Amino acid sequence: MKTRITELFGIQHPIIQGGMHYVGLAELAAAVSNAGGLGIITGLTQKTPELLAREIARCREMTDKPFGVNLTFLPTVSSPDYPGYIKAIVEGGVKAVETAGNNPQKWMPLLKEHGIKVIHKCTSVRHALKAEAIGCDAVSVDGFECGGHPGEDDVPNFILLPRAAEELKIPFVASGGMADGRSLVAALALGAEGMNMGTRFIATKEAPVHENVKQAIVAASELDTRLVMRPLRNTERVLNNAAVERLLEKEKSLGANLKFEDIIEEVAGVYPRIMQSGDMDAGGWSCGMVAGLIHDVPSCQELIDRIMGEADQLIRQRLAGMVG
Numbered sequence: 001m002k003t004r005i006t007e008l009f010g011i012q013h014p015i016i017q018g019g020m021h022y023v024g025l026a027e028l029a030a031a032v033s034n035a036g037g038l039g040i041i042t043g044l045t046q047k048t049p050e051l052l053a054r055e056i057a058r059c060r061e062m063t064d065k066p067f068g069v070n071l072t073f074l075p076t077v078s079s080p081d082y083p084g085y086i087k088a089i090v091e092g093g094v095k096a097v098e099t100a101g102n103n104p105q106k107w108m109p110l111l112k113e114h115g116i117k118v119i120h121k122c123t124s125v126r127h128a129l130k131a132e133a134i135g136c137d138a139v140s141v142d143g144f145e146c147g148g149h150p151g152e153d154d155v156p157n158f159i160l161l162p163r164a165a166e167e168l169k170i171p172f173v174a175s176g177g178m179a180d181g182r183s184l185v186a187a188l189a190l191g192a193e194g195m196n197m198g199t200r201f202i203a204t205k206e207a208p209v210h211e212n213v214k215q216a217i218v219a220a221s222e223l224d225t226r227l228v229m230r231p232l233r234n235t236e237r238v239l240n241n242a243a244v245e246r247l248l249e250k251e252k253s254l255g256a257n258l259k260f261e262d263i264i265e266e267v268a269g270v271y272p273r274i275m276q277s278g279d280m281d282a283g284g285w286s287c288g289m290v291a292g293l294i295h296d297v298p299s300c301q302e303l304i305d306r307i308m309g310e311a312d313q314l315i316r317q318r319l320a321g322m323v324g
């Protein structure tokens with residue numbers, strides 16, 4: 001399939017694997033890229049720029065296809081060494097960066113100077129337009145369904161994607177709630193040029209996470225995610241578990257007085273315990289409503305081949321048949 005997204009990134013299929021903390025390691029990024037999509041290494045999971053450089057080199061050993069790096073700009077007090085991370089990206093010959101979290105304007109000249117294509121992930125049309133205005137090559141439009149941080153506007157993709165199509169000139173991919181060939185065809189119909197998936201790629205053979213995480217996603221239904229940290233205006237969609245229920249109780253009882261310190265035990269530093277050790281009640285971890293559509297743990301190649309086969313059949317048979 002050829003779209004502006006496949007052309008932009010030099011990939012075979014318009015499918016991107018979104019950056020995921022403690023999931024987007026070289027193994028997953030390489031597997032997605034080898035299967036014809038765009039795999040993405042999560043920059044900040046690597047504690048230093050040197051470690052990111054090593055992860056990029058490891059990925060390069062596993063694939064000769066294009067892959068990218070996610071740079072999440074966090075509202076933290078002690079800012080990570082972003083110039084160092086960008087240096088590792090440039091020196092590693094990576095040509096695609098997925099930015100997220102905050103406006104990447106400050107880093108655009110440096111990225112553009114090195115011919116890096118930037119796809120910014122955002123959850124509203126106004127942020128997508130801002131990304132376009134500052135020179136991003138594409139955007140990833142993340143609907144309210146998404147795993148991770150859906151923002152505070154709560155607009156689901158059936159509205160958000162066509163709204164983005166009405167306003168944007170640069171290409172965009174649909175993100176949030178995407179799982180299969182139906183998602184891809186729907187995303188294309190709504191104006192996107194491809195799709196970005198997070199949760200679906202965790203339940204794959206190559207995702208370098210504990211088996212418990214994959215099985216939790218397969219077992220979950222579309223009713224099993226919760227929104228946490230809403231009172232802090234840092235909303236995150238997570239899979240429900242004992243820690244999340246405790247956190248929500250605190251949010252209820254403390255109301256407007258809630259501070260980050262009150263919930264630190266349930267959210268800070270929990271990713272390695274969940275993703276590596278499989279301690280499923282360690283805290284809140286991002287997961288999309290799309291878990292309800294995930295019933296198996298295929299390889300990335302099997303998953304992407306299946307998606308493209310389903311999409312082809314949907315377009316050529318079901319939809320073409322309807323219009324005669």
Ligand SMILES: Cc1cc2nc3c(=O)[nH]c(=O)nc-3n(C[C@H](O)[C@H](O)[C@H](O)COP(=O)(O)O)c2cc1C
Pocket residue numbers: 017018019020021023042070072099100101121142145146147148149175176177178196197198199200285286287288289290
């Ligand atoms: C476990 C997990 C961790 C994530 N970590 C990040 C991250 O570090 N940076 C980022 O930009 N997005 C992160 N995301 C969001 C994904 O890149 C993607 O936008 C989102 O999962 C799409 O929604 P979906 O899960 O419905 O496919 C994360 C998502 C999940 C499920």
